[in-house]
Amino acid sequence: xxxxxxxxxxxxxxxxxxxxxxxxxxxxxxxxxxxxxxxxxxxxxxxxxxxxxxxxxxxxxxxxxxxxxxxxxxxxxxxxxxxxxxxxxxxxxxxxxxxxxxxxxxxxxxxxxxxxxxxxxxxxxxxxxxxxxxxxxxxxxxxxxxxxxxxxxxxxxxxxxxxxxxxxxxxxxxxxxxxxxxxxxxxxxxxxxxxxxxxxxxxxxxxxxxxxxxxxxxxxxxxxxxxxxxxxxxxxxxxxxxxxxxxxxxxxx
Numbered sequence: 001x002x003x004x005x006x007x008x009x010x011x012x013x014x015x016x017x018x019x020x021x022x023x024x025x026x027x028x029x030x031x032x033x034x035x036x037x038x039x040x041x042x043x044x045x046x047x048x049x050x051x052x053x054x055x056x057x058x059x060x061x062x063x064x065x066x067x068x069x070x071x072x073x074x075x076x077x078x079x080x081x082x083x084x085x086x087x088x089x090x091x092x093x094x095x096x097x098x099x100x101x102x103x104x105x106x107x108x109x110x111x112x113x114x115x116x117x118x119x120x121x122x123x124x125x126x127x128x129x130x131x132x133x134x135x136x137x138x139x140x141x142x143x144x145x146x147x148x149x150x151x152x153x154x155x156x157x158x159x160x161x162x163x164x165x166x167x168x169x170x171x172x173x174x175x176x177x178x179x180x181x182x183x184x185x186x187x188x189x190x191x192x193x194x195x196x197x198x199x200x201x202x203x204x205x206x207x208x209x210x211x212x213x214x215x216x217x218x219x220x221x222x223x224x225x226x227x228x229x230x231x232x233x234x235x236x237x238x239x240x241x242x243x244x245x246x247x248x249x250x251x252x253x
Contacts, residue, residue, distance in 0.1 A: 003232045006031030009076050009125075010231070011069035013056060013114060014083035017043035018183065019133070022220040023080060023227055024049050030228065032078075035069035056083040056110040057102065066117035076121035077128045078231045081111040084133060086185065087148040089192035100147045107151035108158070115162060119171065127170025129231045132159050133223075134175040134242060142252045144196055145189075152177075156242045163240030172239035174230050179246025180208060182217035213248035 010027050014020040015036025021043065028034045028049060037054035038044050044051055050072050054065045070076040087103035088095050111132055122128035137145060138152030156175050163173040180186050194204035209215050226245050229235050 003030055003228050003234070005228070005232060008032040008078060008231065009070075009073035010034045010078040010080065011066060011073070011076060011114075011118070012036045012080040012082055013054070013062075013065065013110070014038050015049070015080070016040060016047040016051060018185065019178075019181065019220045019223050020080075020082040021047065023082065023224045026221075026224045026228060027078075027231075033073050035072050037065045037069075037083075056114075057106050059109075059113050062110050062113035063117045066114050066121070070118075070121040075125050076118055077125050079114060079118040079122070079128075079130045080227060081114055081130065081132045083110055084151075086189055086192075087145065087151070089144050089189070089196050091144065092146050095147060103147035104151050104154075107148065108154045111155060112158065115158075115173075119166065119169075122166075122171050123169050128172070129235070130159075130162065130166075130171065130173045131227050131230055132173070132175045134159070134177045136177055136179045136244065136246050136249045136252060138175070138177055138242065139244065140249070140252045144193060145252075159242065160240050167239060172230070172235070174235075174238060174240070175242045176223060176226050176230075177242055177244045177246065178218060178223050179212060179244070179249040180217045181223065182219055186217070207253055211250045211253065212246065213250065216247055218245055218247055 010032045015024045016038035024034045035050045054061045084107045088099040134155040135152040137149040138156045142149040159175040194201050
């Protein structure tokens with residue numbers, strides 16, 4: 001299936017590295033015009049796309065990112081809210097207020113601020129698409145990761161509410177729920193959970209993969225393929241959905 005996105009104007013938060021970079025490259029490779037932001041200076045230096053440094057924990061910076069993206073691209077058709085942090089791995093009584101607030105601010109509130117700023121641009125374009133990155137932790141409980149799970153469940157609720165609100169403007173809003181995505185980030189999460197539970201990395205990894213029907217990680221390209229589909233003509237009637245790309249995760253432990 002060939003996905004032609006020629007001329008599509010796409011803003012991607014945290015788009016200079018990781019999943020965001022794969023998305024940026026893939027959108028651009030299909031003809032889209034892409035603008036990204038990131039807080040990682042090294043990743044930004046290596047990024048070939050128009051870009052700016054943005055701390056998604058700063059409300060004004062979130063809004064500036066969207067406005068600069070729209071100005072640079074000559075409008076906006078797609079916003080991908082990809083930025084997020086893992087947050088603390090700890091029992092609830094050991095999570096500090098500062099860690100909770102930072103996780104909710106970057107993993108949930110930043111999406112709200114970016115979407116709020118993007119909606120007028122998308123409306124001016126005659127419609128468009130917002131893709132929010134949630135997680136399997138937005139569908140299951142995730143012990144020792146309560147701030148992250150709370151934020152990712154919030155993303156799903158935000159997505160559904162916004163899809164109803166913006167439907168009459170032909171703005172589609174969907175959430176992607178990745179499972180165990182191969183890479184450094186999940187390795188760090190597994191290491192932290194293994195340490196907190198007093199088991200080895202291999203034991204914790206095997207436990208998590210036993211709860212995935214396909215017994216495997218998903219890749220950054222798997223997540224990207226779903227985003228491409230949602231923002232293409234093939235996804236023209238898909239909105240308000242929380243779409244799992246996770247190999248069929250059954251639980252998170």
